[in-house]
Amino acid sequence: MWRRKSRSLESKVVELEKSLKSSMDKCCAERQGRIRAQQALRKGLAHPQANNLELSAYPMAPIGIIQSCYSTRNGTPRQPLLVPLARACLIFDPSRVPPASREGLKEYSHCWIIYVFHLNTNLENLWKQPSKSRFKAKVRVPRLKGGRMGVFATRSPHRPCPIGLTVAKVEAVQDNMVLLSGVDLVDGTPVLDIKPNLPYCDSIEGARVPKWVSEDNLLAVASVSFSEDFPYTLAECWVKTEKKSLYASPDEFQSLIKQVLSWDIRSLAQRNRPHDYRVETENGIALGNTSDSNSYQDEKASTHITDQASPIEEIIYHLSLEGLDVSYRIDCNGNVLVEKVTISSDVPDNHRKRCNYSEWSDKLRFHKGL
Numbered sequence: 001m002w003r004r005k006s007r008s009l010e011s012k013v014v015e016l017e018k019s020l021k022s023s024m025d026k027c028c029a030e031r032q033g034r035i036r037a038q039q040a041l042r043k044g045l046a047h048p049q050a051n052n053l054e055l056s057a058y059p060m061a062p063i064g065i066i067q068s069c070y071s072t073r074n075g076t077p078r079q080p081l082l083v084p085l086a087r088a089c090l091i092f093d094p095s096r097v098p099p100a101s102r103e104g105l106k107e108y109s110h111c112w113i114i115y116v117f118h119l120n121t122n123l124e125n126l127w128k129q130p131s132k133s134r135f136k137a138k139v140r141v142p143r144l145k146g147g148r149m150g151v152f153a154t155r156s157p158h159r160p161c162p163i164g165l166t167v168a169k170v171e172a173v174q175d176n177m178v179l180l181s182g183v184d185l186v187d188g189t190p191v192l193d194i195k196p197n198l199p200y201c202d203s204i205e206g207a208r209v210p211k212w213v214s215e216d217n218l219l220a221v222a223s224v225s226f227s228e229d230f231p232y233t234l235a236e237c238w239v240k241t242e243k244k245s246l247y248a249s250p251d252e253f254q255s256l257i258k259q260v261l262s263w264d265i266r267s268l269a270q271r272n273r274p275h276d277y278r279v280e281t282e283n284g285i286a287l288g289n290t291s292d293s294n295s296y297q298d299e300k301a302s303t304h305i306t307d308q309a310s311p312i313e314e315i316i317y318h319l320s321l322e323g324l325d326v327s328y329r330i331d332c333n334g335n336v337l338v339e340k341v342t343i344s345s346d347v348p349d350n351h352r353k354r355c356n357y358s359e360w361s362d363k364l365r366f367h368k369g370l
Contacts, residue, residue, distance in 0.1 A: 062116070062190035064092040067355055069246055069256065070186045071320040071344065073119055075265050078142065078219075079155070080166045081182040082263060085256040087246040088168070088185055089355035090178040090194070097176070106173040110197035111180075115164045116190045117157035126162070135160055143218050146268045153210075167197060177355060219264045222334035226254070233340040237324055240343065244356055245322055257319070257326055261336050266317060320344050 068088040070076040077083050090113070092102075105111065125134065138148040139156040151159055168180040178194070231250070238250045247253040264271065316339070319326040325344040330336045 060192060061096070062093065062192060063097050063194075064090050064191045066090055066115070066183075066185045066187065066189040066191060068183060068185050068187040068189065069322050070183075071323055073186050075260050075319040075321065076186045077184040077260070077263065080168060080184045082184070083256070083259045084169075084182050085247075085252070085259050086181065086183045087171075088180045088183040089246075090180060090191055091355070092176045092178075094176055099176070102173055102178070105178065105194075105196065106170065108170055108196040110167055111170050111178070112195045112197055112202075113166050113168060113180075113185070113191055114193040114195075115166070115185065116192065117159075117162040117164055118188065118190055119186060120157055120162050122158065123162065140268060141212070142268060143212050143215070146272060163192070179355070220334075221262060221264050221330065221336050224258045224261050224336045224338065226338045227340065230254075230338055230340055233342065237341055237343055241322060241324060246356065247322075253321075256321065257338060257341075260319065260321070261328060261338065264330070264334070265319065266330070270315075270317070 066088050067090075068076075069086055077086065136158065137151060139151050139154055139158055140146050141149045141154055141156075155164075157164065166184055167182075168185075169182045171179040171181050173179075231254075234250045234254060238245075238253070245253065247256065314329075316327050316329060319328065323344050325342045326338060327340050327342075328336055328338045
């Protein structure tokens with residue numbers, strides 16, 4: 001009797017093994033089918049048919065927007081962490097970014113930010129066919145005094161895909177925002193992604209760069225000083241802007257100005273041809289000449305100058321920070337004199353809710369457990 005039971009159990013085991021093998025074969029076939037479908041999709045995206053160019057685009061949308069102390073491109077540093085006091089808030093889109101996605105980010109000191117160069121003047125070329133986009137293979141480089149270099153050997157914003165990569169210090173993470181410092185991002189920048197900085201692999205020991213990149217102080221100015229009237233003009237403006245500012249006091253804001261102007265933020269044309277600069281007036285603001293280089297055009301179009309006169313010391317330049325217009329001069333020896341600050345009329349009043357210093361300090365205390 002026990003032999004019959006044994007044979008029955010053996011028969012059931014064989015049936016179960018066959019059923020298990022059949023299920024595993026089916027799962028394997030389905031997995032292989034998914035892999036083949038994904039490979040075909042990637043191939044189609046990478047090699048679109050001539051009559052179906054839209055398949056060459058990958059669907060991406062910003063996950064958030066930057067609220068920065070830099071109102072315009074002019075004055076925004078060309079590289080990150082050059083101005084430690086430069087602050088910004090990354091405001092996430094709650095419909096795309098759930099709160100759980102930010103868990104753990106505050107444990108990192110720095111993060112990488114992938115964003116769009118949304119203020120490029122040639123963005124319309126992105127919607128043209130490659131043969132008609134007139135993509136420029138070489139761009140002017142400030143460190144080379146206007147000399148040209150292949151775009152992929154530079155960090156120019158004018159690229160086949162206008163995507164930027166930067167790093168910033170993570171000051172705090174709370175609610176739907178990340179508080180950042182050391183930024184080189186203009187206000188309103190769309191952000192595509194952020195990733196934590198990993199020193200063990202992001203810092204490359206022995207990395208090689210060209211000589212023109214390794215010369216650090218090519219764009220540093222000799223000194224930055226302030227006129228006697230500057231503190232009074234700043235105090236008058238601070239009464240109106242304090243509630244919207246990322247800074248605690250006029251003194252801290254003045255320190256920001258000094259850090260920004262410690263680098264020569266003028267356009268290539270203003271540095272190379274200050275005496276014979278031709279002027280085109282737009283809304284009472286003097287602008288530079290046009291150029292055949294898109295990056296050259298953008299740089300000059302975002303840099304305002306007034307009172308065109310010789311010598312160079314008489315030229316007044318303008319820097320816009322948090323909607324305030326800062327007027328300054330720079331002499332031929334690289335000494336900067338900051339004259340005054342006024343409420344800027346060129347930066348439109350932004351009615352969206354902005355992070356201010358009170359929120360910044362509250363979140364920073366919460367972040368540090370104070």
